[in-house]
Amino acid sequence: MPEIFTEPLDCVIPDDLTLTQFFLDSHHPRRPVRTDAPWLIEDETGRRIGYEEIRARTFGFANGLALRYGIKEEDVVLIFSPNHVDYPPAIWATHRLGGIVSGANPTYTAEELLHQIQAVKATLIIAHPSSLHTALDAARAAHIPSDRVITFGESTQPTVESIIQLGLSNEAAFVERRLKKGEGKTKVAFLNFSSGTTGKPKAVAIAHYAPIVNVIQIAQYTKVNENYAPWEEQRFRPSDIAAGVLPFFHIYGLVFSVYAVPFFGMSLVVIPKFSFTDFLKSIERHHITHLTLVPPQIVLLCKHPAVNNYDLSAIRFLISGAAPLSAELVNQLMKVIPNAQIGQGYGLTESSTSLTMFSVDEKIGIPGGAGRFLPGIVARVVRPDGSLAGFDEPGELRVKTPSLALGYWNDEKATKETFVEGWLCTGDEIIIREDKEVFVVDRLKEIMKVKGFQVAPAELEGCILDHGDVADTCVVPIPDDYSGELPLAFVVLRASAANRVSKDSREVDKVKASIMKHVADNKVAYKHLAGGVEFIDVIPKNPSGKLLRRVLRDRARQLKARELKAKL
Structure with missing residues (x-):
């Protein structure tokens, strides 16, 4: 099988904007005109947060961080929290100041959190009240002053809300920098932790340009803002409502939920923690139309008796990622949500994020398949001896994509092993059929x-x-x-x-x-x-x-x- 070249990207993607500037301040031909639907919906309260409030809170938090903590270019802000409606503005505010964001798993122990703090050299920690005790313990061990641990929600520490109000009540204390042409491809936006293709978790350095590209790749592939089918059959439409249940500290939830969903003109229901019966209530209460899930959650949808007690008829799209989804589960899922488009996607932190997705021409993705490659990607399948595999032959996937991460933060050896001459060596065994459908077999090491x-x-x-x-x-x-x-x-x-x-x-x-x-x-x-x-x-x-x-x-x-x- 020769290398697979997908269709090129059909539009210019700016490389002189930060993520915040691109998503909050600019227009793009792939971006639909928004309705008056909110950007974010708080799951528990139903609070609806629109575009103007998002921009105001983002400015307020950026200005407050500059005034109180002096956050500046290249400073790392670590977010140690479950999903929260102020999590996206915290990211966008940090980027307004030229800082870097590193999301941490809110279930970490103090020792695990300390490792991440030290690895990225964090200067400020944003925690949730539920994780505050751990955050303070880790901060103390890292010699970070306790007043540099702030919280979403009320606590004895400084709060995000108080910082926002400080920023909104004062003149701008910072000047947002415009990037030079091409700088978006090298300026680090995120340090996201991944197990890598081998070994212990590593910080993946992701530039501002990479998630912008990935959202445009998904938009082009799924024909966002094109009148390609009757309105009721189009996959992503303004006013659709997506479940933000995947953790924002993880690349899948970060790029798709925090960036792609609002870019497509949709609303995101921010769900702090996955509890299955509560999740079913959220779907029914908010009339959620779009689900981005992982296989264990889909197992529950197929197997849990509580499913029969809730109205899931609003669901019209479900995509599974993070691990292979079996054909058997897809068949069961079709009985649970018969009106939905159902399929899989595949990606990695190192490709920030999606590489494949099931086609808009298919209501149901090919059972067991992960879809086809997004635009702008070159792919090859490599045998153990280094030669190229043929169609229907297993081997390691290697890809080139403009959304590729910069490498592993302060780990030159791991970077050289995984990012080789412009290729990402994924460590995943796949099969590509002659029709270009991708089947992820498993992690090579598993x-x-x-x-x-x-x-x-x-x-x-x-x-x-x-x-x-x-x-x-x-x-x-x-x-x-x-x-x-x-x-x-x-x-x-x-x-x-x-x-x-x-x-x-x-x-x-x-x-x-x-x-x-x-x-x-x-x-x-x-x-x-x-x-x-x-x-x-x-x-x-x-x-x-x-x-x-x-x-x-x-x-x-x-x-x-x-x-x-x-x-x-």
């Missing part, structure tokens, strides 16, 4: 080798989730002298099955055998669950929804070690 054959955990998980007794699952490898590795499935049972098992111990073996038979009936022999099935109360996941496979891999090895010891 692929199992069973009797010399490659087995993708995500493929088996999709199959297992199609079993009637299964609510959730994660497949991990266990070592085996004969086969090298064997697949073992950790399974969360649905309530009805769990009830049967708790009442009759004989049901344990029956249900396990049924799950193993289900896989055996649907998969080739080397993909069978020869490592067994283990029941578990909950599958551990990170806040972006990715399975914490390593946690269960360690647990599986401990289980097998105990079993072996018991036999001796």
Whole structure:
């Protein structure tokens, strides 16, 4: 297969504007004329925040930060909070001052947060009252004065609201700089943490230009602001309402929710934390039309009994990202939201963000497929020996895209390993069909080798989730002298099955055998669950929804070690 070149970008993308200047101050041909719909909607209260209020609060916060804290060019502001309606203005204000934003996972321990503070050399921390104690502990350890920890919402610390009011009640104390031509491609906007293609989490340096490009790539691919179909069938329209449930500190939620949704003229319902039944209430209460989710959330949509208690008829679009979504789950989802366009996308922090998306010509994306590449991308699939793979042949995806990150912050070695001569080496094994549809097999480092054959955990998980007794699952490898590795499935049972098992111990073996038979009936022999099935109360996941496979891999090895010891 030769390299794949997608259609070029069909419009000029400014490289002399910051993200805030592009999204709050300028117009672009791909940008629809907004209705009077709000930019942001606070989930719990229903508070509606429009464009003028957004601009005013952004200025107020920028001016307040300059007056009280002297935030300036290249200073790093770290946001340690769940989603909040002032989270986007905090980002935009920091960028007005020429600063850099680093979002942190609000469930971090003080030690984990300290690592990020030190890695990015943060000078100010914006926390949420729920995470304030951790933020203060980490700030103390990093020798950051406690008055430089401020909060969304009321607390004993200085608040974002008080800083905004300070800024609004004073003349401008800063002069916003215009970038030189081309500077948008090099000036760092975000330091977003990623596991990288290998190893420990690293700070990915993302320039202002990259998310601007990615939003335009998505807009061109999905024909935003084009009259390409009847109004009711167009994918993204002004006045549509999107769920902002993905964490803003994560690249998927950051670029799509904070930037693409308002650019498309839509409203964003800001949801601080994902609780499934509360999420269903939010969909019904706000008549949410657009969902951007991850597979574990989709498993709940397909499996949770509470779904039947809520009106989900407003949903007309759902896209899944962050991990492969099985064909089996797509088929189940179509029954839950039959009127919606459903499909997948794929991207990385290092590509800030989307690389593929399902086409607007398809109501339902190709089951198991991640869509096709966005405009302006060059892609190749590389075999282990470095040669180019053919169509329908697996290999590592490598891409060139104008939305590429600058590299890993202060980590030259990792940057050179992942960003090679303009190519991003993704570390993901994919297959590209002749029709250019992309299928993400799995992370290369997570692929199992069973009797010399490659087995993708995500493929088996999709199959297992199609079993009637299964609510959730994660497949991990266990070592085996004969086969090298064997697949073992950790399974969360649905309530009805769990009830049967708790009442009759004989049901344990029956249900396990049924799950193993289900896989055996649907998969080739080397993909069978020869490592067994283990029941578990909950599958551990990170806040972006990715399975914490390593946690269960360690647990599986401990289980097998105990079993072996018991036999001796």
